[in-house]
Structures are given as structure tokens and as C-alpha cells.
Amino acid sequence: MTTPTGYAVGYNDASIQCFITDGELCFNAQSTTDSPAHGDGAHVWKANLRNCCSPTKPFKSKTIPLYEVLSANSSRDELTITCVRRHRSKSPVKSYVFHIPSGHDCKKLAETVWAAAYGNITRRKRALVLLNPFGGSGKAKFLWNEIASHIFKAALYDIDVLETQYAGHATEMASKLELNKYDMVICVSGDGLAHEVLNGFAKRPDAVEALAMPVGFVPAGSGNASAKSIYNTQKHIECALSIVKGVATPVDLLSMTQGDQRYLSYLSTSFGVIADADLGTEHLRWMGQARFTYGVVRSILLRTAYPCTISLSIATDDKARMKKEYLERNAIAHTSIGRTAATPADEDASFKGLPPLKYGTVKDPLPPDWVTKSFPRMGTFYAGLMPYMSSTACFFPTITPASGLMDVLYIEADIPFLNALKTVGAVDSAKHFDSDYCYYAKCDAFRLVPARDTDLISVDGEKKPCEPIQGEIHHALGMIITKNGKYFSQFSD
Ligand code: ADP
Ligand code: MG
Numbered sequence: 001m002t003t004p005t006g007y008a009v010g011y012n013d014a015s016i017q018c019f020i021t022d023g024e025l026c027f028n029a030q031s032t033t034d035s036p037a038h039g040d041g042a043h044v045w046k047a048n049l050r051n052c053c054s055p056t057k058p059f060k061s062k063t064i065p066l067y068e069v070l071s072a073n074s075s076r077d078e079l080t081i082t083c084v085r086r087h088r089s090k091s092p093v094k095s096y097v098f099h100i101p102s103g104h105d106c107k108k109l110a111e112t113v114w115a116a117a118y119g120n121i122t123r124r125k126r127a128l129v130l131l132n133p134f135g136g137s138g139k140a141k142f143l144w145n146e147i148a149s150h151i152f153k154a155a156l157y158d159i160d161v162l163e164t165q166y167a168g169h170a171t172e173m174a175s176k177l178e179l180n181k182y183d184m185v186i187c188v189s190g191d192g193l194a195h196e197v198l199n200g201f202a203k204r205p206d207a208v209e210a211l212a213m214p215v216g217f218v219p220a221g222s223g224n225a226s227a228k229s230i231y232n233t234q235k236h237i238e239c240a241l242s243i244v245k246g247v248a249t250p251v252d253l254l255s256m257t258q259g260d261q262r263y264l265s266y267l268s269t270s271f272g273v274i275a276d277a278d279l280g281t282e283h284l285r286w287m288g289q290a291r292f293t294y295g296v297v298r299s300i301l302l303r304t305a306y307p308c309t310i311s312l313s314i315a316t317d318d319k320a321r322m323k324k325e326y327l328e329r330n331a332i333a334h335t336s337i338g339r340t341a342a343t344p345a346d347e348d349a350s351f352k353g354l355p356p357l358k359y360g361t362v363k364d365p366l367p368p369d370w371v372t373k374s375f376p377r378m379g380t381f382y383a384g385l386m387p388y389m390s391s392t393a394c395f396f397p398t399i400t401p402a403s404g405l406m407d408v409l410y411i412e413a414d415i416p417f418l419n420a421l422k423t424v425g426a427v428d429s430a431k432h433f434d435s436d437y438c439y440y441a442k443c444d445a446f447r448l449v450p451a452r453d454t455d456l457i458s459v460d461g462e463k464k465p466c467e468p469i470q471g472e473i474h475h476a477l478g479m480i481i482t483k484n485g486k487y488f489s490q491f492s493d
Pocket of ligand 2: 223
């Protein structure tokens with residue numbers, strides 16, 4: 001990387017004026033004194049650029065969002081400012097070095113840039129990076145080394161990288177993790193690695209405290225629904241930047257019970273067409289994300305039906321109300337909360353391990369107020385805690401991070417063929433929500449009893465036994481690093 005050099009000719013608390021004299025650019029930068037917002041573009045570092053090879057040409061104005069500034073470092077007479085660079089063919093970061101003439105406080109200048117770029121977001125965090133070399137089509141290592149790691153290094157993060165050696169390894173590591181050693185765990189894989197990490201935390205006697213460890217996502221799997229829901233993108237540079245400039249956000253988790261097992265889910269439970277599309281296409285990993293689309297179309301074409309009984313603890317199934325309340329909830333900005341701040345789960349912390357189950361397990365009698373219905377020909381049953389279930393499919397547009405409720409939908413198999421395709425096709429724009437073929441409800445618990453043990457149940461994209469399963473919400477038990485305290489959804493624009 002060639003680094004332009006230059007010198008600062010003026011400086012006060014609100015502005016930086018630097019002229020880069022390496023024969024390439026003149027640079028006259030002015031920063032705002034406001035603290036940066038979590039969204040990009042709100043507070044900017046404005047720069048006037050001039051090509052020094054053509055000094056007669058007027059200044060070109062360039063704007064660099066402070067959101068994109070990763071670090072500012074001073075030595076005795078040199079200031080280095082490092083920013084994100086989004087051009088694909090080049091390094092994802094770019095540094096500018098300014099020579100600071102004597103009489104100017106270089107350290108103070110660097111601190112001004114740091115403060116403007118980060119506001120009240122903690123800088124230079126300690127991160128444990130867990131990387132699954134098996135995720136997606138096996139590119140996690142490459143994506144981390146060549147792209148995402150540069151952003152964290154430029155932001156001066158203290159990073160330990162551990163590669164998983166086998167399925168279940170991340171659960172083991174999380175169950176033994178020294179919590180005080182890190183500020184966050186970053187999962188470089190698909191959705192399944194975070195499922196493992198959260199369940200490692202869940203096994204601990206101090207589960208509540210462990211689950212307050214913020215988890216970030218660098219998408220490198222074939223299912224990256226979480227990254228899309230949290231960062232509105234699956235681009236690695238953007239996700240890494242969203243983690244560096246993001247906020248630890250409390251999220252609801254589900255306790256799942258199956259037989260004598262209890263484990264956590266943070267994303268989804270599916271049965272029927274979607275579970276088949278996800279788990280029934282493992283042999284097509286080489287296709288990347290396209291394997292899901294292939295799987296869904298295949299199931300619809302074959303008119304496959306999945307008999308089951310479903311019981312729901314329903315808060316509402318009034319679609320107009322759900323949409324209205326979503327818009328109201330989403331308009332309220334979530335505040336940043338730190339690693340040690342109390343979550344609602346902490347407030348009632350008479351327990352340190354997993355919270356007690358309000359509704360018992362799947363083996364207990366059903367609570368009398370749950371609504372139970374049998375479906376001899378179910379098409380898709382889907383429960384979700386995040387809006388997106390793939391890079392484009394916004395199945396649960398009314399979910400917000402810690403609402404205390406999950407979204408549940410189902411579509412029966414015997415709807416006319418074209419309507420089935422149309423309903424599935426409408427998911428990208430979340431128009432399935434309004435379809436008469438799609439039942440949609442907000443629930444705090446559900447039970448699914450499959451009629452056959454040969455079908456598939458997927459929890460967070462992971463294969464689970466095809467036997468009765470029950471899920472209930474734990475309000476704000478988990479912590480995820482979001483871009484701005486919210487999830488992205490087709491309804492939020
Ligand atoms: P994808 O989106 O490709 O499914 P995931 O993050 O969901 O990616 O991971 C897929 C599976 O890989 C998970 O079931 C996880 O337990 C498993 N896994 C993790 N590390 C390894 C490894 N080193 N070798 C094999 N499987 C692994
Ligand atoms: Mg997966």
C-alpha cells in the first residue's frame with residue numbers, strides 16, 4: 001500500500017487542516033465536534049481534495065463519513081488516520097500519514113479524531129474470533145484473512161483467532177471461555193457457529209453472565225440470516241465495520257426442549273418445506289446459498305406435505321396490529337449497553353444458570369390456554385427471532401430484538417400450486433405477511449409434534465431430532481452486536 005504523506009498546517013478542537021504533499025493529493029479536512037451516530041453518513045469528516053499535479057484545477061470536495069474512520073495514531077511528529085476502503089480490488093483499509101510541525105499537539109489531534117470517529121462506542125476491544133473452516137463452501141479462513149481481519153486490525157483490536165476442529169468444538173470452547181478476557185466473540189461462519197457458542201454459554205453455571213457476552217457475525221456460511229438481519233448486508237467489510245462501530249444489544253433467546261434435552265435457539269425453528277430446503281440439501285454445499293432456493297422449489301413442485309400438531313401461546317395474530325406495533329417499536333432508538341450493564345434477565349437474577357422454564361418442558365401437559373390444531377398436510381411451520389432467514393428472504397418482518405415475543409407462521413401444503421410459488425416469491429418483499437394463505441402470530445411459546453420421525457426439524461439451521469419440540473422465550477437473555485440497536489426488515493424502510 002502506498003501511503004501519502006504531508007503535514008498539518010492548522011489545528012483547533014473542531015478542525016483538522018492537513019495538506020498532503022506526496023504529489024498526489026491536497027487534503028483539507030474538517031471534522032464535526034458532534035459524536036458520531038451509529039448509522040453511517042450522519043456525521044462526516046469533510047475533505048477538500050486537490051490533485052497537486054494540476055494545481056490550477058479547483059479543489060474537489062470529498063466527504064469521508066466518520067463512521068469509516070477506524071483509528072488515529074500519533075507518534076512524536078506524525079499522525080496516521082486509517083479508514084475503511086470499499087474498492088474490491090484493493091486493501092479494505094487505507095492509511096493517511098500527516099507530518100505534524102513542532103508546536104502542535106499530535107497526541108491531542110489523534111485523540112480528537114478518535115473521539116469524533118467513535119463517540120461513546122468503546123474502542124480497541126478484545127475479541128475472540130471463532131472460525132469454522134467447514135462453513136459454507138469452506139472460504140471462512142480466506143474471508144477472514146483477506147478481508148475482515150484488516151478492519152479489526154486497523155481499529156487496533158486485540159484479537160485471538162481459534163479455528164474449530166470439529167462440529168461441537170465451539171460449544172466446548174464457549175463453555176470454558178474466560179469471560180473477563182474478551183469484550184466480544186466474533187463468529188466467522190454461517191448461523192450454526194453462533195448456535196454452538198450460545199449453547200456453550202448455556203451449559204455454564206454462570207450462563208446468564210456468559211450470555212451477556214456480545215456476539216458478532218462475519219458471514220462465511222451458506223446460511224447467513226443473522227448477518228443480513230443485523231447488518232443489512234452479507235458483505236464482509238460492512239459486517240466487520242458494523243461490529244467495530246456497533247452496539248451490544250440485548251436480544252430474546254428461546255429455550256427449546258426435546259425429550260430430556262434443553263438447549264437455546266437465537267434465530268429460527270423450521271419444519272416442512274424450509275427445513276427440507278435447509279437440511280435436505282447438505283450434499284449441495286458447493287452451491288452456496290443457492291441450495292436453499294433449489295430446495296424450496298423442489299419441495300413445492302413435489303407437493304410434499306408434513307403432518308404435525310401445533311400448539312401456540314399466542315399474544316396476537318392480528319396482522320394489522322402487529323404491523324402497527326412493529327412500526328412504533330422500531331421507531332424507538334435502542335441505546336447502547338455495555339458488557340456489564342444489566343439486562344432484564346439480570347434484574348431477576350435469583351438464578352445464575354439458565355432461567356427456569358415458565359411452561360415446563362415438551363413432556364409436560366399443555367397449558368390450557370394454548371391453541372392446538374392438527375395439520376394432516378402442513379407445508380411450512382416456521383418460528384423466528386430475526387427478520388431475515390437468508391440474504392433476501394424476510395420471513396419475519398415484524399420482529400424486534402428484545403420484544404419478549406417470537407413470530408410464528410405457517411402455510412399449509414394444499415394451497416393452489418401457483419399461489420404456493422407466489423407466496424414463497426413474495427417473501428423477499430415480505431408480502432407473504434399479508435397473504436391469506438399465511439397464518440402469522442406473535443407468541444411467547446410453541447409446541448410442535450411431528451407425526452413422523454422421518455421428517456426434518458431445523459433449529460438455527462442445525463439438524464435436530466424429528467420428535468416433539470417446545471420453545472419458550474427468555475426476554476433479553478442474549479447479547480448481539482448490532483449496527484444500531486435494531487434489526488433490519490422489509491418493514492423498516
Ligand atoms: P453453514 O451456513 O454453511 O451451515 P454453519 O456456521 O451453520 O455454516 O456451520 C455448519 C456446521 O459446521 C455446524 O453444524 C457446525 O457445528 C459445524 N462445524 C463447525 N466447525 C466444524 C469443523 N471444523 N468441521 C466440521 N464441522 C464443523
Ligand atoms: Mg448452518
